[in-house]
Amino acid sequence: MTVRTAGISGYCNLGLRFVGLGGAAFALLAASAPVLAQDGNDETRLRKIEAEVRALQRRVFPGGDGRYFEPEITGQPQTNTMVTQPSTTAVTDILARLDAMETQIQRLTGQTEQNTFALRTLSERLDALEAGPVLGGRPVGSAGGTSAPGTATGSSTPAPTPTPAPAAAAPDPERLAAVSAIAKPQTEDPADDEYSYGFRLWEAGFYPEAQQQLTMFVEQNPEHWRATYARNLLGRAYLDDSKAREAAPWFLRNYQADKTAARAGDSLLFLAEAMIALDDTSRACIALAEFAETYPALAAGRLLDQYERNRGRVTCN
Template sequence: MNRIETQLRALQRAVFPGGDQRFFEPEITADTAPQGQPQGATLPNATALTDVLARLDAIEQQLARLTAASEISGNAITLLQGRVDALEAARTAAIAVPSPAPGTTTGTPAPATAGGPAELVSNPAITTPAPGPTPERLAAVRAILKPQTADAGDDEYVYGFRLWDADFYPEAQQQLSLFLERYPDHARESFARNLLGRAYLDNGEPEAAGRQFLANYLDNKQGARAPDSLLYLVEATLALNSAQSTSRACIALAEFATTYPTEMAGRLKGQYDALRARVTCP
């Protein structure tokens, strides 16, 4: 601003040489610069400076509003994209399943008998494929947001936990298995293996759940969720309802009481007492 004012004074002298001092600032003025300001410097016009500051404040407020609107629009676009992807997946799956030709049947005709016309019987060689996820389920899974932090491994685990917490057990199994494959030494490893076992158990797969719980306990008995896995192993064993379920459950309960006496009397006391009441151990 000082440079602009200097250039304006030079322009005034060129256009109006010998101008009246009532309208034009003289070339040499009294030394009235405040302390700390270079000699000969003039103070900027207070009104002009106030106007500049006000305009800068207005620009900053407008940028803040535009930034907020941009974030809202980006989130809405992400949700819409998820819905479109779900609809496209459902449409592709529908196109991939061929419809039967007119006048045909899915059964195999049996040989005609003297007692009546031929009867249609099912062909055991034809198997019905497992139904895929519905568009509604795909949309619901996509609605569960995956965190984005500086710890990518923790984000993967938290996303698996959110899927399990929303009762999407097969999706949680896949996500937690992916986490364990990519981050085998992560601090959440014990948590993830225990939660993977629970995802199998909650999905009605006690045998697969038992394998996960047992591995989590044996591989690292000092893991954060190793004592939890040992108790959930008892639940998975009882859910199998086999001839050896009771004896194996008693072995696991005794192992828990020996290895984790502090947990038995503290954090996991309620779960231990409930399991102990379900079985009769020698």
Template structure:
């Protein structure tokens, strides 16, 4: 029966006919069209789920509950026997997909902004200690012996002159000096590695100021050595273990930012979060932890899982 389109008495009927015709090419959806549309929708839904896995790498709820529930699946429907109409089902599923995409886009932009804010604020907070850390010795400065081979790089930095009263308060005891000098400094064909290993031995024995001085010396003399990622991370740890999280944070941040694929970059990001926790800065700690979970999902369930979960249990993140 032909459709009466004369006049303007039935504009809604005409719009409906034209819409159906534009979508399917025919007045009524056929089983073949419905099957093709369903296949295309399933492809789009699979791509949305892939995007969700990128934004929410741990959407199984093991680390946090995602705002978008990727576990939902559309109800199956036998092709050729639609419950109401194929067009209605398609439109409903398209609405759901658009809503999920909007939420994913918003969360991705929010995470990017938070990470940028973290990096900018940490640069401002830590500018002063970072700029002067490698040019002056720590409290209780103890001269570090040179290697016997004489090729250990630049000499150790000299501390600024101090008054007699401050020297008497900060000077190490003879017993401490003797104990530090008893720690053997290696002498191999890799002078840079010798400097780092000696700093590690000082740190491992609990001589944190001496380790800080030695590791700063190593980083200054061998900025391109393969141990640099280890050295910056360990220097931050020495300050953190000494109870100085504000001095430690710049080294952790620098180690992560300079080379995110560095061997100790993931460790530094977790220690950066720990430094923020000790400073009472919950917001930045949560941002650092979120960045770790997003950048290193394998390590979050592997080598660094215990440290990651311990830090997360120490703060309440929104």
């Protein structure tokens, strides 16, 4: 009985040990279930946070090309634990951008200085124009109280008064009578009559009156067949009145208007004569050479004497 009782007791103890081990295993399984669930939740949350960070990086740094710096979270597990040297791409890009900004600032600074100088110059010119008339190269204060540059307003020193222009001399009665004695032609061509009247005034030596008459004809009748005669004669009226500078443009204009016109060659030769009167030998020689080349018949015929005379007054290469 004793042995049997011991065997039964042993079996009972052995069964209790299995029951104890099974309970412990069950307890371990029960305890690990929340841990596994918690790990899954953490992984999901971590991936969600990583996705949100990547989305934020794409909004802040669009393109994702790493031009500024590499994102700290890439969404991929780091498998290489080797320590590497930090990339210098971001630093190089920053330095390049700083250089570009400095260059642009220098360019803008230079442009600003130029604009400031131009505005200051324009302002000075406007001030000079608003100051009134100029006397002796310096603006004179106007009647409205604008003072000249460098002169304080209200100063005890009065501004210089411009010298009044001399009154125009009264026309000479004898000259008026002589001009009035020159009759204007009355034909079927009123424009030609105006030219003929200017020619008569020039022929009589009334050069200012001839200049006025011929200028009026040229302005009113630029296409008249007498226009080439009038422009040439107008230049001669100035040249004979010792006004070579005023004569030269009319000779040049008549030559350039139509080189085949009746008085184009005459104007080119007279242009050389006007340049000689102005001591402009270079342009005189150019006009004489072009005259000889363009109008050889005139140079050897009707205008031969005048051409030779002008050539003798200058030394051309």
